[in-house]
Every structure is written in structure tokens, then in C-alpha cells.
Amino acid sequence: MTSTENAENTSGSVDLSPSFKAYDVRGIVGETITNDIVEAVGAAFVDVLGLAGQTVLAGGDMRPSSPDFIKAFANGAAARGADVKLLDLISTDELYYACGTLNAAGATFTASHNPAEYNGIKMAKAGAVPVSSETGLKEIQALAERYLAEGIPETGTRGRISVKDVLKDYAVYLRSLVDLSGSRPLKIVVDAGNGMAGLTTPAVLGDKLLAALPFEIIPLYFELDGSFPNHPANPLEPENLRDLQKAVVQHGADIGLAFDGDADRCFVIDEKGEPVSPSAVTGLVAMREIARAKAEGITEPVVIHNLITSRAVPELVHAAGGRAVRTRVGHSFIKDVMAKEGAVFGGEHSAHYYFRDFYNADTGMLAAMHVLAALGEQDGPLSELGREYEPYMSSGEINSKLEDVPSAVARVRGEFERPGVSIDELDGLTFTDDAGDWWFNLRASNTEPFLRLNAEARDEATMARVRDRVLELVRQ
Numbered sequence: 001m002t003s004t005e006n007a008e009n010t011s012g013s014v015d016l017s018p019s020f021k022a023y024d025v026r027g028i029v030g031e032t033i034t035n036d037i038v039e040a041v042g043a044a045f046v047d048v049l050g051l052a053g054q055t056v057l058a059g060g061d062m063r064p065s066s067p068d069f070i071k072a073f074a075n076g077a078a079a080r081g082a083d084v085k086l087l088d089l090i091s092t093d094e095l096y097y098a099c100g101t102l103n104a105a106g107a108t109f110t111a112s113h114n115p116a117e118y119n120g121i122k123m124a125k126a127g128a129v130p131v132s133s134e135t136g137l138k139e140i141q142a143l144a145e146r147y148l149a150e151g152i153p154e155t156g157t158r159g160r161i162s163v164k165d166v167l168k169d170y171a172v173y174l175r176s177l178v179d180l181s182g183s184r185p186l187k188i189v190v191d192a193g194n195g196m197a198g199l200t201t202p203a204v205l206g207d208k209l210l211a212a213l214p215f216e217i218i219p220l221y222f223e224l225d226g227s228f229p230n231h232p233a234n235p236l237e238p239e240n241l242r243d244l245q246k247a248v249v250q251h252g253a254d255i256g257l258a259f260d261g262d263a264d265r266c267f268v269i270d271e272k273g274e275p276v277s278p279s280a281v282t283g284l285v286a287m288r289e290i291a292r293a294k295a296e297g298i299t300e301p302v303v304i305h306n307l308i309t310s311r312a313v314p315e316l317v318h319a320a321g322g323r324a325v326r327t328r329v330g331h332s333f334i335k336d337v338m339a340k341e342g343a344v345f346g347g348e349h350s351a352h353y354y355f356r357d358f359y360n361a362d363t364g365m366l367a368a369m370h371v372l373a374a375l376g377e378q379d380g381p382l383s384e385l386g387r388e389y390e391p392y393m394s395s396g397e398i399n400s401k402l403e404d405v406p407s408a409v410a411r412v413r414g415e416f417e418r419p420g421v422s423i424d425e426l427d428g429l430t431f432t433d434d435a436g437d438w439w440f441n442l443r444a445s446n447t448e449p450f451l452r453l454n455a456e457a458r459d460e461a462t463m464a465r466v467r468d469r470v471l472e473l474v475r476q
Contacts, residue, residue: 014148019120020141023132023332026111026120029065033119035072036148041121042076042107043152044143048136049105049125052081052155057098057106057164059087061196061262063226065119066109073107073121078159079152085164089224091196091263093363096128097170100359103127110196110262113234116227122262128359129339132332171203171210177357178369180205180213183376187253189269191220191244193233197259197365198222204365205372215372218251220244233261236350238275245273255375255382257368265351266364268371270382276371276390279310282347283389285370286313289345289355290322304337304346304354306330307427308441308454312391313347328427329443335360349397349454393463395440395455400474405444405451411473412442428452438466442474 016037019027025041027033046052056077060066067088074084087098087106095108103126111118123131123140131137147153188205192198198221202208206217220243221230231240235258248256248269256269268276286303293301301322305313306329314324325341327333331354334346338360346354353367354360375382402408409429417423422432428443440455453470457463 014145016141016145016148020133020137023130023137023330024120024122025137026114026118028117029063029119033069035068037144038069038072038109038121039076040144040147040152041140042073043080043147044076044140045073045105045107045123046077046080046082048139048143049131051077051105052159053157054082055102055104056082056084056159057087057095057102057104058084058108059090059095059098059106060109061091061226062089062194062198062224063109063111063116063119066226069109069119069121073109074161076152078161079155081155081157081159083159084161086161087164087166089196089199090166091200091365092122093264093358093361093365094166094170094200095122096124096359096361096363097173098166099124099126100128100361101169101173108262112262112264113232113236113260115232124361128361130332130335130361134332167199167203168209170200174204174363174366174369175210177355177366178373180215180369180373180376181211183214183373184379185214185216186255186372186376187216187218187251188372189218189220189244189247189251189253189256190222191235191241191247191256191258192222192263193235193240193259193261194221194223194225194228194230195233195259195261196224196263198224200263200365201259204369214376218247218253220247228261233259235260235265235267241267241269241275244269249273255372259364264362264364266353266368267351268368268382270386272383274383276382276386277310277394278347278349278351279313279394280386280390281351281367281371282309282353283313283316284374284385285347285353285367286317286322286345287320288370288374290317290320293344294321298344302341302343304334304341304343306334306348307430308349308397308443309347310390310392310394310456311439312389316389326426331362392456392458393460395453395463395467398453398467398471399445399450400453400471401449402451402474403449405449408451408474409442409444411476412470415469415473438462440466440470442470
């Protein structure tokens with residue numbers, strides 16, 4: 001069966017909705033994402049965004065299907081008149097860097113932390129502005145479906161395809177944003193999960209392309225391998241951090257860093273082998289970016305955080321003279337508000353970190369560099385430094401699989417909607433104790449029958465009491 005037949009519905013037309021999501025394209029290789037589909041998407045990308053005669057960038061991660069997909073996308077884009085620069089092996093934040101610094105639209109082939117049988121496409125406009133279902137992705141899908149059914153039309157002038165390596169320029173740029181040369185010597189264990197951090201870490205933090213920094217880097221799973229032979233490249237799952245935690249303690253390291261498959265997210269482990277929460281990292285980086293912005297003359301720098309990061313984040317931002325802006329969960333919301341507010345930094349509980357000076361895009365490597373700089377500027381261990389930014393007790397995100405989500409939410413609301421408790425509906429329902437002792441958020445998943453709970457309190461006992469009561473109501 002051909003790829004087009006795989007994508008056809010019963011009426012004979014082509015349906016790409018199984019692989020087109022809200023923010024990107026993601027599907028199973030050979031079934032919902034194929035060379036033919038990718039070539040049609042490349043052509044539609046050029047036409048929908050009006051890129052004929054302009055430069056388009058194309059790269060991808062270490063998955064076995066990525067090289068062929070890059071070529072197919074380039075052929076489709078060139079067929080519609082765009083000049084294509086092949087970036088070849090790149091992390092996702094390398095694409096954002098290239099789109100920003102070269103002021104060109106582009107695409108990278110990655111399925112991030114998904115299993116080996118998946119691949120996908122993340123797209124950005126010139127300046128690293130994201131392409132989502134609200135900013136062109138739906139139109140790209142519709143036109144690609146038409147091109148699959150009818151063929152890609154010829155254009156008067158076919159674009160040229162050439163190769164450009166951006167890794168060294170990316171490394172130089174990141175080092176220009178955070179100066180690590182004066183750090184005290186640090187021993188760092190990095191778990192690349194066989195993903196793209198195996199390429200970017202030696203370039204940015206090591207001496208592969210630039211002068212050595214005062215770091216000893218102990219590599220875990222730096223071999224680029226899209227079959228993920230050691231563990232899934234998803235550090236959000238605790239079991240995927242165990243090798244790193246063990247290695248940090250065994251080597252007496254100062255810090256551990258774990259990246260996801262496309263290296264746009266970074267998780268941090270302290271010298272005791274304990275995770276440092278993304279909220280604590282958000283608070284730490286926010287303080288550094290606020291200080292730098294104030295040195296530039298910005299009187300009240302803006303920091304973005306989503307509604308399930310720790311309340312320590314807005315408290316720290318306010319105490320430092322910044323302004324905290326709370327958003328819904330999801331990177332498209334963060335990036336949109338970053339641009340509208342002129343924010344200097346944004347952080348999410350999922351370990352996505354966004355920087356004004358990185359084209360409002362997310363980069364795990366730059367966040368890691370800020371943590372390394374903060375650790376290297378003082379003599380204490382990371383566990384002590386992290387506690388300064390993590391004063392509250394958190395439940396983490398807890399999922400409940402339910403047949404009737406609305407009834408579960410109604411039960412919780414029935415008990416907690418009372419004097420002394422405030423409720424807001426920015427994203428799901430957030431219940432906040434007016435005395436400041438606790439808060440929790442309930443959000444229904446957009447794609448699965450899950451209800452997600454995040455709770456936080458001043459102490460462990462209060463957090464456990466609130467968490468357990470909410471889960472009892474949800475799951476009864």
C-alpha cells in the first residue's frame with residue numbers, strides 16, 4: 001500500500017488529521033508520516049507562508065527516518081520555488097536559533113520524547129515565530145492533502161538546495177548570553193538519552209568546537225541512536241532519570257543534566273541525586289534574567305510562568321522588582337504572551353524555558369547554562385542553592401483516568417467551593433486557600449480521558465492532606 005493510500009479516507013480524499021496536532025506534526029513512520037506526505041507538507045509550507053523566492057531551513061534529529069524526511073521536505077519546498085538550506089542533524093532549539101539569526105522560516109524533523117517508531121515536524125516562521133494550528137498549520141494540512149491527491153504543481157523557477165552547518169554559531173551565541181569561563185571547576189554528568197544533546201553538549205559545554213570551560217563532563221548515552229537503546233528520551237518520567245541520579249552520586253558530581261530527545265528541554269539533578277524541580281529552575285533563571293534586564297535599564301522586567309508552576313516563582317519575581325504574568329499550560333500560550341508582554345524569560349513545569357534573547361523560543365541548553373553559572377559563582381552545593389527557589393511542597397502532576405471527568409470536577413468543586421477559597425478558571429480550575437496555605441489545579445487533558453492534579457502547600461502534611469482528599473473525590 002502506498003503512503004497516499006494510507007492517508008486516504010473512504011471518499012478517496014486524503015486525510016492528514018491523524019498526524020497534524022495543535023502545535024506540530026507527529027505520527028508513526030510509514031503509516032501516518034511518510035516521504036510522500038512530508039514532500040507535500042514541504043510544498044504546502046512554502047505556499048501557505050508565501051516563501052517562494054525565499055530561504056527555507058530544514059533539519060532533523062537522530063531518528064533513522066529523519067534524513068529521508070529532510071530530503072523529501074526540501075524537494076517539496078524547492079518544487080514550489082523556495083531555496084532550501086539543509087541543516088542536517090540539529091536539536092530543536094538549533095532550528096529556532098537558525099530561524100532567528102538567519103530570519104528564515106524552517107522545519108525540523110523530530111518526535112521529541114516519543115518512542116522510536118514516531119517522527120514528526122516542528123515548524124517556525126522567520127524569527128522563530130511558531131507555526132501552530134492557529135497560525136498556519138491547519139492551512140498547511142489542507143493544502144498538503146490537496147497536493148497528495150492531485151500532485152504538487154510545477155513552478156516556473158525551482159529553488160536551489162544547499163547545506164549549512166549552524167552548530168558552531170549556535171554554540172558561540174549561547175556562550176555570548178551566559179559567560180561560564182569564570183566558573184569554579186564543576187563535575188557535570190549529562191544524560192543525552194541517545195538524543196541530540198549528545199551532539200550539542202560537547203559543542204556548547206565541551207571543547208569540541210570552542211575553548212574548554214572549567215568543567216569535567218561525564219557523558220551518559222551520547223551516541224546518537226533513534227532506537228533509544230538505554231531508556232526513553234523523556235526525562236519527565238522519573239524512571240528515565242535513574243541512571244543519571246545513580247551516576248551523579250557515584251562520580252561525586254556537582255550536578256546532573258538530562259535532556260529529552262530533541263534537546264529542547266532540560267532537567268536538573270543535584271549532587272545528592274535528587275531532582276531540582278522545573279519551578280526552582282524557573283525561579284533561579286528568572287532572578288538572573290531580571291538582574292540582567294535591570295542592568296540594561298528595564299525598570300520592571302516581565303517573567304512568564306504557567307499556572308501550575310510553584311507560587312514561589314511569582315513571589316521571587318515580585319521581590320526582585322519584576323512583574324510576573326501567569327498563563328495557561330502550553331508552549332504556544334507562553335510564546336504568544338512572551339511576545340505581547342516583551343518578557344525577558346518564561347518557564348513551564350514541563351522544563352521548557354523561553355528567553356527573550358533566544359527569539360522568545362525555548363532552549364534547554366541555555367537554561368542549563370544559567371544553572372551552571374549560578375552554581376559556579378558560589379561555593380555551596382546545588383541542593384542548598386535549589387532550596388532557595390523551592391520553599392513549598394509540591395505533589396507533582398498526578399493523572400487520573402476517568403470515564404466521567406465533569407462529574408469528578410463537580411464533586412471537587414462541591415467540597416472546596418466555600419468561603420476562604422478562591423477559584424479561577426484560566427486553565428481548568430485552580431482552588432487557592434485565601435490564607436495562603438495551599439492551592440491545587442485540576443485540568444482535563446485535551447487528548448486523553450485524564451484529569452490532571454497539581455497541588456502545593458506550605459508543608460508536606462498540608463500538601464498530602466489536600467492531595468489525598470482531592471484524589472479521593474476524583475476517583476470515587
